[in-house]
Amino acid sequence: MESNMNLKDKVAIVTGGNSGIGLAIVLELARQGANIVIDYIAHPEATEDLEKQVHALGDKVIGVMADVSRVDQLQNLVDAAVKEFGRVDIMVNNAGVETRTSVLDTTEQQFEKVMNINLKSAFFGTQLAARQMIKQGGGGRIINITSVHEDWPMPGNTAYCLSKGGMRMLTRTAGVELAPHNILVVGVGPGAVATPINLVTMNDPALLKKLDDAIPLGRMAKPEEIAKVVAFLAGDGATYITATTIFADGGIMQSSPGL
């Protein structure tokens, strides 16, 4: 086990926590000593496997099935954290989906799905976690997993960009509103990360090469590289960062006109 126990006995909720970036965040926060509520919507067996890995790191963990696009189910996550572990110190709004559809062909249903799972969930996840943090006192951290596309157009994925742009302003506005409570709200903006959301690109050598060539560091990020940024923002080294986004994108926003 690593000796860095920066987050010893902190309690974290990670939405969309049993795959990809969320899974890596669960493991990194646990490695640093946090107890975790893993939110998931599918694949209970993946959650059970992850719970075992967290236990093996010496931390407490529960998996809770909750659809983050529903406010009552987000409240269930906060309630489960308080019931099991007594508090919430870190809320990671990570769950997200995309439709890869343009402004011309996105349906109302696709639009609502993306906005509800990505943005509505982050808004109410922030609200409900912050209410609990204020009740218990002592501040807290809310970390929104946004994207380079909070700022950077992705033609052919319009609703996704809108949702991430909304998370950008949520982070900034809620960060200012909650600062008097010492609740820090920060976005983490990944570039391209090797996770299930990118399987189409990862399974197509030509598309993958085009992507790698566009990234100054020459490769997609590993989920662990994003998780370490989240753990930093949740810990003692990040007491003065709020209402902003930290990008971890291999330099792509500075070098490519869009993909």
Ligand SMILES: NC(=O)c1ccc[n+]([C@@H]2O[C@H](COP(=O)([O-])OP(=O)(O)OC[C@H]3O[C@@H](n4cnc5c(N)ncnc54)[C@H](O)[C@@H]3O)[C@@H](O)[C@H]2O)c1
């Ligand atoms: N992979 C990338 O290149 C990349 C880049 C930038 C940002 N992101 C963001 O990172 C986050 C995690 O994505 P990922 O790459 O790990 O992909 P992923 O598909 O593995 O993770 C998304 C998770 O959200 C969960 N989810 C979907 N709908 C849900 C709902 N209604 N309630 C609860 N959970 C739900 C999924 O089950 C899944 O576990 C997303 O917000 C995504 O937009 C990813």
